[in-house]
Amino acid sequence: MEEEILEVKEEDQGIVYKDGYFVNVFFSSSHKSYYFHTYDETLKKNTKVVVETVRGIELGETIKDATPISELQEEMALKPVVRVATEEDIANYEKNLENSKKASDIVLDSIRKYDLSMTLVNVQYTLDATKIIISYVSETRVDFRELLKDLASQLKCRIELRQIGSRDRSKVVGGIGICGLPLCCNTFLKNFDGISINMAKNQYLALNIQKLSGHCGKLICCLKYEDEAYLEIKKTLPRIGTRIQYKDQEFKVTSFNVITGVARIENRETIDSISIKELLEIVNKK
Secondary structure: OOOOEEEEOOOOOOEEEOOOEEEEEEEOOOOEEEEEEEOOOOOOOOOEEEEEEOOEEEEEEEOOOOEEHHHOOOOOOEEEEEEEOOHHHHHHHHHHHHHHHHHHHHHHHHHHHOOOOOEEEEEEEOOOOOEEEEEEEOOOOOOOHHHHHHHHHHHOOEEEEEEOOHHHHHHHHOOEOOOOOEOHHHHOOOOOOOOOHHHHHHOOOOOOHHHHEOOOOOEOHHHOOOHHHHHHHHHHOOOOOOEEEEOOEEEEEEEEEOOOOEEEEEOOOOEEEEEHHHHHHHHHHO
């Protein structure tokens, strides 16, 4: 079948396809998934496939059955699935995982040797083992010239150094969140949304940065999940600082617990609690 092409994107050499199918391919090394094009309508979920990415030739796994390209939500340039992975491809992938562990030791030794201010996160070979990608975190500019010479002489392949952010590091490394579950970024989050301290304020949380920060040192991503719901609830509530008459005394509203439906009120002598429902009745009578 001939490929019908609308446009070629220079930046990623992908093609905007007019027909065929797309599949979502997940890469365990980066914990991310991307769309690829295929003409194979029988391609099913959980199939290992070989694709070419900006990093090189990689092995990934489909997380959805082949879907008609017409159902793609937006027009985008896609790269094609090269082939369904063979036993040899899978064996090479497993071999590369072992070699990556050995390469990690070499890279760590070289970093220490040149006393570089960088933290190694991940070392990965492309499927054809022609290139090795070294991911790291660093807060300062690093001079890699001597490091690259040293690594090239030992690893005998192309080397790509890739600086990533602290949130990407947590995505790769993983861990357990304050909720007791595996980190969202390491399990299902594909992209990082902007998280602001205003989201914590919308939820009436104590602004304790240590408690509101995740493994990456940034504000926890889960502040975003219910932000819209809290914004809607906030529209129905009186402002913090609103003064009310309660039990023959004047109180000031100081906080809300939306989950329990209780508001905290206080004055110079007393700290008390009142249900949000009762508080609204008092405020609306004014």
